[in-house]
Amino acid sequence: MTIAKHIFFTSICFFVFNSCASESNEQSVDDRLNSLLSKMTLEEKIGQMNQYSSFWDVTGPAPKEGSTAKQFEQLKNGLVGSMLNVHGVENVRKLQQIAVEETRLGIPLIFGFDVIHGFKTISPIPLAEAASWDLEAIELSAKNAALEASAAGINWTFAPMVDISRDARWGRVMEGAGEDPYLGSKIAHARVKGFQGDDLSAPTTIAACAKHFAGYGFPEAGKEYNTVDIGAQTLHNMVMPPFKATIDAGVRTFMNSFSQLNGVPATGSKYLQRTLLKEKWNFDGFVVSDWSSIEEMVEHGYAENVKHAAHIAVEAGSDMDMQSFAYVEHLADLVRSDIVDEQLIEDAARRILRVKFELGLFDDPYKYCNIEREKATIGHEKFQEATLEMAKKSIVLLKNQNQLLPLKKKGLDIALIGDLADDKTSPLGNWILAAENNSAVSVLEGMKAYEGNNIEFSVGAKLNIGPLEFAKELKINTTDKSDFAAALKTAKTADVVVMVLGEHGFQSGEGRSRTNIGLPGLQQELLEAVYKVNKNIVLVLNNGRPLALNWAHKHIPAIVEAWQLGSQSGNAIAQVLYGDYNPSGKLPMTFPKSVGQVPIYYNFKTSGRPNLPSPDEVFWTHYQDETNAPLYPFGYGLSYTTFEYSDLEIISQSGTTIELSVAVTNSGKFPGKEVVQLYVQDHFAQPAQPVKSLKRFELIDLKPNQTKTVRFTLTEDALGFYDDDGNFTVQPGEFSIYVGGDSTANLTTKFNL
Numbered sequence: 087m088t089i090a091k092h093i094f095f096t097s098i099c100f101f102v103f104n105s106c107a108s109e110s111n112e113q114s115v116d117d118r119l120n121s122l123l124s125k126m127t128l129e130e131k132i133g134q135m136n137q138y139s140s141f142w143d144v145t146g147p148a149p150k151e152g153s154t155a156k157q158f159e160q161l162k163n164g165l166v167g168s169m170l171n172v173h174g175v176e177n178v179r180k181l182q183q184i185a186v187e188e189t190r191l192g193i194p195l196i197f198g199f200d201v202i203h204g205f206k207t208i209s210p211i212p213l214a215e216a217a218s219w220d221l222e223a224i225e226l227s228a229k230n231a232a233l234e235a236s237a238a239g240i241n242w243t244f245a246p247m248v249d250i251s252r253d254a255r256w257g258r259v260m261e262g263a264g265e266d267p268y269l270g271s272k273i274a275h276a277r278v279k280g281f282q283g284d285d286l287s288a289p290t291t292i293a294a295c296a297k298h299f300a301g302y303g304f305p306e307a308g309k310e311y312n313t314v315d316i317g318a319q320t321l322h323n324m325v326m327p328p329f330k331a332t333i334d335a336g337v338r339t340f341m342n343s344f345s346q347l348n349g350v351p352a353t354g355s356k357y358l359q360r361t362l363l364k365e366k367w368n369f370d371g372f373v374v375s376d377w378s379s380i381e382e383m384v385e386h387g388y389a390e391n392v393k394h395a396a397h398i399a400v401e402a403g404s405d406m407d408m409q410s411f412a413y414v415e416h417l418a419d420l421v422r423s424d425i426v427d428e429q430l431i432e433d434a435a436r437r438i439l440r441v442k443f444e445l446g447l448f449d450d451p452y453k454y455c456n457i458e459r460e461k462a463t464i465g466h467e468k469f470q471e472a473t474l475e476m477a478k479k480s481i482v483l484l485k486n487q488n489q490l491l492p493l494k495k496k497g498l499d500i501a502l503i504g505d506l507a508d509d510k511t512s513p514l515g516n517w518i519l520a521a522e523n524n525s526a527v528s529v530l531e532g533m534k535a536y537e538g539n540n541i542e543f544s545v546g547a548k549l550n551i552g553p554l555e556f557a558k559e560l561k562i563n564t565t566d567k568s569d570f571a572a573a574l575k576t577a578k579t580a581d582v583v584v585m586v587l588g589e590h591g592f593q594s595g596e597g598r599s600r601t602n603i604g605l606p607g608l609q610q611e612l613l614e615a616v617y618k619v620n621k622n623i624v625l626v627l628n629n630g631r632p633l634a635l636n637w638a639h640k641h642i643p644a645i646v647e648a649w650q651l652g653s654q655s656g657n658a659i660a661q662v663l664y665g666d667y668n669p670s671g672k673l674p675m676t677f678p679k680s681v682g683q684v685p686i687y688y689n690f691k692t693s694g695r696p697n698l699p700s701p702d703e704v705f706w707t708h709y710q711d712e713t714n715a716p717l718y719p720f721g722y723g724l725s726y727t728t729f730e731y732s733d734l735e736i737i738s739q740s741g742t743t744i745e746l747s748v749a750v751t752n753s754g755k756f757p758g759k760e761v762v763q764l765y766v767q768d769h770f771a772q773p774a775q776p777v778k779s780l781k782r783f784e785l786i787d788l789k790p791n792q793t794k795t796v797r798f799t800l801t802e803d804a805l806g807f808y809d810d811d812g813n814f815t816v817q818p819g820e821f822s823i824y825v826g827g828d829s830t831a832n833l834t835t836k837f838n839l
């Protein structure tokens with residue numbers, strides 16, 4: 087990097103210049119909005135509600151025919167308010183120029199993009215980041231993503247996805263923060279803060295979007311886009327809290343969802359978008375539909391045709407139409423025929439324009455279009471450093487029998503086996519639209535950077551044998567074992583075998599549900615074959631969802647959960663394997679023993695028959711062929727050191743404010759970090775509450791033999807729940823507290839309210 091580039095980058099990061107110091111800024115946003123709206127025709131207002139995906143090679147000649155020509159004409163006539171999937175200063179500027187210079191009112195476009203886990207520099211998938219429980223790091227990760235994306239012309243991300251999910255079959259769990267509403271809320275808040283910063287009008291921050299409102303994480307049978315049918319308790323206590331947390335963090339946009347919630351497509355739900363979001367929560371930003379989710383209400387069997395769908399969606403409060411063409415084609419007619427109230431259009435356009443004002447686009451529509459800044463920012467090494475830190479924090483040590491890990495740095499013969507060990511694309515994960523394939527550091531590269539050991543790589547079995555395309559199914563190798571023999575030969579004589587197995591980055595994400603959540607393809611067979619010749623195996627997992635790994639857990643001495651960790655994946659994994667970083671991640675989602683246990687989650691409700699009444703009796707809540715326990719519980723994760731918990735005490739109680747303390751000691755040999763978790767159980771309530779719920783946590787550092795006293799203060803928010811109408815309530819009675827290093831924590835105390 088040149089010095090000039092560095093200086094430019096540094097100054098852009100730390101000096102938020104105010105390009106908005108124009109005369110017009112002295113007027114309030116409301117005055118400016120009123121004045122603009124008074125000049126707009128009905129069609130122009132509807133135009134603001136219309137969003138298209140990049141429909142034409144923006145740097146090429148204008149399209150002359152077909153639907154893209156029509157879209158281009160609409161753009162020039164002020165009938166497009168936003169674009170998605172356009173990035174790069176040159177491309178964005180070109181389209182912005184049309185909006186600003188060629189349309190009657192010159193209203194700038196807002197440019198959205200799926201900046202989900204990084205932009206060009208890719209950070210760990212969101213589920214992995216959630217495993218860090220490190221809110222500052224997660225906020226920084228989102229901030230860096232905003233810095234990089236905004237330098238490429240983007241001013242709006244479709245993130246964070248805050249959908250709680252308990253179903254590992256659903257591929258999109260990779261994009262969320264797991265199963266818990268409390269952890270999910272904290273992370274949702276951190277991500278919004280990271281993207282939006284304290285000043286949305288700064289050229290380095292972007293508008294965030296809480297999605298998918300609401301319930302999308304509960305599709306029946308874990309099948310993508312499937313029906314969601316959940317009760318009021320699950321809706322208000324599990325699904326809603328992270329969305330509410332984004333409101334508290336000042337999120338400026340929401341995205342609704344593809345799925346039906348209790349019979350009503352979320353896109354057409356007035357209850358969700360108007361009653362709850364805009365009225366009860368006072369949200370004054372705007373709601374964008376999910377991709378073509380307005381017209382899909384026809385396929386849902388909810389609307390008669392696209393025009394009817396437009397009618398339902400606008401009345402329900404869906405402000406911007408992503409890619410359905412429904413609003414631009416039908417709303418004007420619906421208003422003129424007195425079917426839709428024009429005030430609804432006015433309200434939607436106002437909301438969208440408000441966010442454009444807040445971004446500062448009316449003061450400088452090209453503020454995200456600085457080519458020098460783009461050159462100096464994209465791919466900056468600072469992002470690589472930050473993403474490496476984030477990646478290390480995201481790793482979860484699942485098993486470490488006989489302290490097989492960390493590995494010695496010298497003198498070992500290591501067999502490194504598995505297609506994923508040498509893969510430089512899969513670790514990037516799923517949302518990598520602006521990233522370059524083949525750009526991640528592989529495990530092979532990361533381990534080779536440590537020169538003291540002899541590393542021999544063998545693929546073992548190819549994982550994916552088809553093309554790699556975002557929208558296409560992968561073709562998983564289930565037959566070709568021709569590489570087995572070489573891998574077994576390498577493994578046989580090695581001191582240690584490191585096997586990198588799991589899912590390809592494109593096996594989780596949107597449209598990627600699975601019914602079998604074991605190791606895909608031939609990998610289980612390969613693992614068992616290698617185990618026969620060498621039992622000294624470290625299994626490094628790459629995956630975007632919890633996997634069912636019963637066999638591996640029973641046999642393999644060391645297991646490291648490394649998810650899809652992004653651009654620096656291989657370096658992070660190597661540093662953990664060699665002990666240069668002591669893992670501290672904790673699972674944000676329960677790992678089942680078998681897919682048949684799914685959905686499995688720690689905050690379940692006990693049944694009327696939770697316990698075995700007498701040996702071999704069948705009349706209790708259980709399976710005949712599997713225990714009720716998960717393979718790894720929520721909140722679980724080991725370290726190279728050990729932690730002991732003691733002296734849990736209630737220090738004081740005054741009404742609903744309770745102060746507690748607990749002592750945590752590092753009883754092992756390494757310095758380490760521990761996530762101290764506090765769970766609350768409300769023993770009886772109407773409606774009945776979960777067996778326990780995470781209510782507080784703290785990340786602490788401890789040196790060997792060091793003890794820290796951690797204090798927690800519980801207030802009303804930790805002791806109550808939402809009733810069926812979504813109102814918060816605290817009921818008197820008996821409560822238990824559990825504190826420990828995962829959700830099976832059993833150091834306990836009680837109090838009464």
Ligand code: BGC
Binds near residue numbers: 200376
């Ligand atoms: C996804 C959204 C995403 C949108 C735009 C949809 O398919 O569900 O999460 O933001 O596409 O790319």
